[in-house]
Amino acid sequence: MTLVCVGSIAFDSVETPFGARERMLGGSATHFSLAASFFTEVRVVGVVGEDFRDEQFQVLEERGINTEDVERVTGEKTFFWRGRYDYDLNTAHTLETQLNVFAGFEPRLSPASTSAPTLFLGNIQPELQLRVRERAQGVRFAALDSMNLWIETARDSLVETVATVDCVLLNDAEARMLAGEPNLTRAARRIREWGPSLVVTKQGEYGAALFTDGGFFSLPGYPLEDVSDPTGAGDSFAGGFVGFLAAHRGEEQTEELLRRAMVYGSVMASFNVEAFGTERVLSLTRQEIDERFRAFKEITHFEAVPFEPPVHAAV
Amino acid sequence: MTLVCVGSIAFDSVETPFGARERMLGGSATHFSLAASFFTEVRVVGVVGEDFRDEQFQVLEERGINTEDVERVTGEKTFFWRGRYDYDLNTAHTLETQLNVFAGFEPRLSPASTSAPTLFLGNIQPELQLRVRERAQGVRFAALDSMNLWIETARDSLVETVATVDCVLLNDAEARMLAGEPNLTRAARRIREWGPSLVVTKQGEYGAALFTDGGFFSLPGYPLEDVSDPTGAGDSFAGGFVGFLAAHRGEEQTEELLRRAMVYGSVMASFNVEAFGTERVLSLTRQEIDERFRAFKEITHFEAVPFEPPVHAAV
Numbered sequence: 001m002t003l004v005c006v007g008s009i010a011f012d013s014v015e016t017p018f019g020a021r022e023r024m025l026g027g028s029a030t031h032f033s034l035a036a037s038f039f040t041e042v043r044v045v046g047v048v049g050e051d052f053r054d055e056q057f058q059v060l061e062e063r064g065i066n067t068e069d070v071e072r073v074t075g076e077k078t079f080f081w082r083g084r085y086d087y088d089l090n091t092a093h094t095l096e097t098q099l100n101v102f103a104g105f106e107p108r109l110s111p112a113s114t115s116a117p118t119l120f121l122g123n124i125q126p127e128l129q130l131r132v133r134e135r136a137q138g139v140r141f142a143a144l145d146s147m148n149l150w151i152e153t154a155r156d157s158l159v160e161t162v163a164t165v166d167c168v169l170l171n172d173a174e175a176r177m178l179a180g181e182p183n184l185t186r187a188a189r190r191i192r193e194w195g196p197s198l199v200v201t202k203q204g205e206y207g208a209a210l211f212t213d214g215g216f217f218s219l220p221g222y223p224l225e226d227v228s229d230p231t232g233a234g235d236s237f238a239g240g241f242v243g244f245l246a247a248h249r250g251e252e253q254t255e256e257l258l259r260r261a262m263v264y265g266s267v268m269a270s271f272n273v274e275a276f277g278t279e280r281v282l283s284l285t286r287q288e289i290d291e292r293f294r295a296f297k298e299i300t301h302f303e304a305v306p307f308e309p310p311v312h313a314a315v
Numbered sequence: 316m317t318l319v320c321v322g323s324i325a326f327d328s329v330e331t332p333f334g335a336r337e338r339m340l341g342g343s344a345t346h347f348s349l350a351a352s353f354f355t356e357v358r359v360v361g362v363v364g365e366d367f368r369d370e371q372f373q374v375l376e377e378r379g380i381n382t383e384d385v386e387r388v389t390g391e392k393t394f395f396w397r398g399r400y401d402y403d404l405n406t407a408h409t410l411e412t413q414l415n416v417f418a419g420f421e422p423r424l425s426p427a428s429t430s431a432p433t434l435f436l437g438n439i440q441p442e443l444q445l446r447v448r449e450r451a452q453g454v455r456f457a458a459l460d461s462m463n464l465w466i467e468t469a470r471d472s473l474v475e476t477v478a479t480v481d482c483v484l485l486n487d488a489e490a491r492m493l494a495g496e497p498n499l500t501r502a503a504r505r506i507r508e509w510g511p512s513l514v515v516t517k518q519g520e521y522g523a524a525l526f527t528d529g530g531f532f533s534l535p536g537y538p539l540e541d542v543s544d545p546t547g548a549g550d551s552f553a554g555g556f557v558g559f560l561a562a563h564r565g566e567e568q569t570e571e572l573l574r575r576a577m578v579y580g581s582v583m584a585s586f587n588v589e590a591f592g593t594e595r596v597l598s599l600t601r602q603e604i605d606e607r608f609r610a611f612k613e614i615t616h617f618e619a620v621p622f623e624p625p626v627h628a629a630v
Contacts, residue, residue: 039622087497182402184520185538205499206521209535216614218535220524223500244622259617290621297619299531302574304612306605307354307559 003246004113005032006045006132007122007145007235008102009052009070010079012277017087018228024277025056027079028122028145031232034281035239035268036120037063038289040247043113045069045132049077049101059282069113076101089230089273090204107132114138118246120238121165123147126158133164140249143167143198143242145234151178163195169238172201172209185211198258200241200265202234208269210262214255219262219300222270222292229276236272236281241265267292318561319428320347321360321447322437322460322550323417324367324385325394327592332402333543339592340371342394343437343460346547349596350554350583351435352378353604355562358428360384360447364392364416374597384425391416404545404588405519422447429453433561435553436480438462441473448479455564458482458513458557460549466493478510484553487516487524500526513573515556515580517549523584525577529570534577534615537585537607544591548584551596555583582607 007029013022033042043066048056052072060067082096107128115138121129123145133142142165150158151174158178162168168175168191172184179187188199188211199211205227207220244261251257267289274280322344328337348359358381363371367387375382397411422443430453436444438460448457457480465473466489473493477483483490483506487499494502503514503526514526520542522535559576566572582604589595 089497182404183540183542185540189540203521206518207533207535209538216538217617218522218538218614219617220522220533220535223524223531223533225498225500225504227498247622256618260620260622263617264622293621294619297617299533300615300617302532302534302578302612302615303571304609305575306608307562307575307579 001118001246001249002041002043002112002116003036003118003120003243004043004045004109004116004136005029005036005120005122006107006129007032007120007124008079009044009046009048010081011051012231013080013082014085014229014231014276015083016085016089016229018226019276021229021276023080025059026081026232026277028124028235030060030278031235031272031281032120032122032239033060033065034063034278035236035272036243036246037065038268038284038286039240039243039264042066042243043069043116045107045109045113047071047073047101047105050074052078059278063282069108069110071108073101083231085230089227092231109135117141117249118242119143120242121145121161122235126150126154126161130157130161130164133161141166141245143169143238145169145238146174146178148174148177159194162191165196167198167200167242168196169200169202169234169241171234172203175199175201184209185216200262202237204230208237208262208266210258212255212258217255217259217262219266219296222266222296223299224270224274227273230273231277233269233272237265237269239265240268263293263296264289266296316433316561316564317356317358317427317431318351318433318435318558319358319360319424319431319451320344320351320435320437321422321444322347322435322439323394324359324361324363325396326366327546328395328397329399329544329546329591331400331404331544333541334591336544336591338395340374341396341547341592343439343550345375345593346550346587346596347435347437347554348375348380349378349593350551350587351558351561352380353583353599353601354555354558354579357381357558358384358431360422360424360428362386362388362416362420365389367393374593378597384423384428386423388416398546400545404542407546424450432456432564433557434458435557436460436476437550441465441469441476445472445476445479448476456481456560458484458553460484460553461489461493463489463492474509477506480511482513482515482557483511484515484517484549484556486549487518490514490516499524500531515577517552519545523552523577523581525573527570527573532570532574532577534581534611537581537611538614539585539589542588545588546592548587551587552580552584554580556580578608578611579604581611
């Protein structure tokens with residue numbers, strides 16, 4: 001079932017302790033849609049400049065992603081981000097941001113996009129997310145990502161937008177900040193009280209957690225010895241998670257289905273960080289995805305055998 | 316099977332956003348042995364002052380803990396720690412430390428302790444840990460905890476001591492610091508190359524991870540809305556983990572057994588933080604422990620059903 005995503009499409013220059021790359025294809029919509037394309041049909045909504053060429057469009061289209069709703073503005077440049085990570089790969093240091101075409105971005109949805117049943121609102125201004133949400137009349141399941149910038153500068157409109165979606169995905173620090181609550185379980189409960197039935201907290205190398213009416217689920221990060229570039233990990237997670245759910249739209253959205261979606265999100269994020277930019281995800285095979293899904297089962301499984309206390313024990 | 320633990324026995328004064336307590340029974344050996352006492356016979360090795368009364372000894376002895384090797388020094392005072400936690404309950408702020416009797420602590424092991432098959436070296440000077448390890452001739456499984464203070468001030472003797480044990484338990488930041496390696500998976504591998512076959516990293520509210528020859532296992536923290544006092548959580552984890560393994564000494568130490576030990580460690584840590592000091596653990600019942608063990612299964616379980624990609628997908 002079709003999944004529409006709106007977000008940034010960018011060129012990223014990234015430096016980490018393990019290397020550097022100039023002007024890679026990046027942005028939240030790019031990482032999201034590439035990950036989601038392994039699970040369902042994806043339509044991407046965004047804006048690019050004249051420097052965004054056929055070869056970049058082809059990267060998306062070769063993954064079956066529909067780019068009909070990507071506006072190309074002649075005479076202007078694509079959003080550009082330059083960042084650095086030190087040994088603490090959890091923290092991105094922004095060195096340069098050129099909004100370019102992104103400054104005046106007004107998402108346009110074709111009829112095929114407004115009627116799609118699943119929508120992902122990538123990390124852009126909450127006002128834009130809200131307008132897209134309102135236009136997307138066919139949506140049965142909408143998910144939203146955001147960031148500290150919007151919590152600090154546009155909290156009210158972010159809270160208003162959050163109330164219109166079914167699922168919020170945030171870093172755990174951002175979830176605490178948005179809810180104004182240092183305890184993560186309470187923070188997730190507060191956000192869910194505003195409307196969304198699901199809250200997913202992304203915890204970097206510590207994995208991710210899911211808060212629902214039915215309970216709580218948590219999954220560790222995949223233990224990698226070589227992490228090259230964490231840029232886009234959160235969007236790849238969202239792509240796996242929402243993409244898997246979009247593929248199962250029409251089925252009952254059970255806790256079990258949501259948990260498998262969490263695993264696929266974690267699988268896609270774990271591949272994303274193994275190489276720079278989109279490199280690893282573009283080379284992925286279905287078999288590798290399935291193998292890592294099984295690996296997540298292996299690293300989290302234990303037998304629920306009760307302990308038999310020795311005779312001496314006081315209790 | 317008997318488990319011997321050596322560590323600090325203290326009075327703790329603690330303030331958190333949720334309350335304050337003066338001169339509670341605390342210390343690494345106290346929290347460890349109380350948690351372990353739900354699983355196996357425990358003997359505690361430590362030193363206290365004249366202000367440590369029968370009522371404190373009784374707290375331990377009522378849990379079946381043998382205090383024969385706790386030396387009581389007349390005319391001196393017990394180790395005292397005063398600390399504060401702010402809303403970030405992961406970070407303890409030390410306000411006051413009075414080493415008192417602990418300054419000249421020389422652990423003495425009775426014959427019953429030197430012949431015990433399982434040993435836990437709580438967070439004390441590495442030189443003392445090493446001497447205890449050497450004296451404990453009957454030991455078949457020794458585990459060690461440490462902290463940033465010793466990594467900074469006594470790294471060489473800590474590394475020497477680590478080489479003599481089977482299992483190291485550390486906070487994840489401390490494991491990275493000790494190994495000099497920012498990637499946790501690599502850090503654990505390096506520590507294991509020094510000798511221990513097991514490395515357990517404690518990750519506060521994010522749970523804990525186990526690194527072995529056979530692989531990797533990780534478990535989230537239990538989602539609690541009310542955390543009163545994290546003091547002793549790491550020692551309670553160690554008590555559940557090592558206590559469970561001590562109870563199964565003589566059986567084959569399979570990955571499956573180690574994973575269940577990790578769950579019992581997490582269970583004991585999650586109870587510890589629900590109230591101040593030892594309050595919650597002292598009121599625990601076997602039934603509550605078993606219920607939370609099952610709850611950990613519930614919050615981590617997912618079905619390993621493979622994804623069937625829709626027909627359109629490129630891969």
